[in-house]
Amino acid sequence: MEKREEKKELTRTTLKTENFSMANSTFITPPPPPTTTSDIDQMPGVFAFSTAAPPPPINSIFDMIPCDIIGGDQKAGSLGFMDLLDINQDFGTAASLLDWFAHNPIPGSQQQQTFVPSPAPTLPETSEVLNNPATPNSSASISSSSNEAGNDAFQQLKTGDQDEEQDHDKTKKQLKPKKKNQKRQREPRFAFMTQSEVDHLDDGYRWRKYGQKAVKNSPYPRSYYRCTSAGCGVKKRVERSSDDPSIVVTTYEGQHIHPSPITPRGSIGILADSTGFGAATSSFVIPQPQYQQQHAYMYNSSPSSNITTSSTSFLPTFSFHQSRSDTPASLLRDHGLLQDIVPFKMRKEPKEE
């Protein structure tokens, strides 16, 4: 009873995102990571893009948070971010992560990711990917983690997990007697942090908000969205960091089974292949719709900071163009990108608090 009341109270906590002023669109300084440098080094799948690109336009929808914030997942932990960051995987290196990526199309997304599939060492069990989409001046990091779902989740994803998903949705209240001892398998997730004034970033897909919950230890609520496309069970969670309100953590779950309703203009390598794999290009997709453009700028030396803040552009994409057969990491290295991609924290920079 009283508990209920309490809950209600919590649930009622509302966030007025609109209150965040554009004025403070400065690049943030991520909270100190909880891990040691070496920890980070071993952190499966955490790597960052760091570029010397010019600062992003103030009016860009958001600024990506530097990867080291990932180390600060602690705070995110309160946001359920730990969950998101289950980084206890055995991604020993960024390379393995890349390999992993190459073998595991991440949920959703029409964007193209030109990673080269290579013999995957140890496939991460599942797929929680944390990524800080990069912006011109920011860095991006991706982390991955696992849970019991393991590869199965991916298998599902590639095959018929939609069914599962739908089934899941439908059975919820009506036919709740779901397989009891079968743990609900989590969809692969992909998350990233961004610095933004708005919570719900437009990524080119249509989302319907279906819930909002107060987050423990955080004054900010978490919003739940579902892709409105019929049959597409992709979900998205959006929450604001309690430590730094300017940081928005977006988590995608699932894989879009349809192209983005909003096609980014002139997109660089946009793939309509919903499977996530461009057969001919060995590319795979990461659920990050428009961000690609920004990223492209990064490597384009074309300081066209015309990153539209409009609803159609934001999600980052890592444009790693490589030939094939080498490990992504080495390729990156070969192409002189590694330093850009696995810069600071990931590489043994002494970390201080």
Place this chain on the structure above:
DNA sequence: CGCATTTGACCGGCGC
């Protein structure tokens, strides 16, 4: 009127 959002209630997993 149709669609999106809000929000209280409900459910299931998990830790104690």
Place this chain on the structure above:
DNA sequence: GCGCCGGTCAAATGCG
């Protein structure tokens, strides 16, 4: 077993 909590449902409400 109980309580907490994350996640979801669905009725009510808002909006174009």
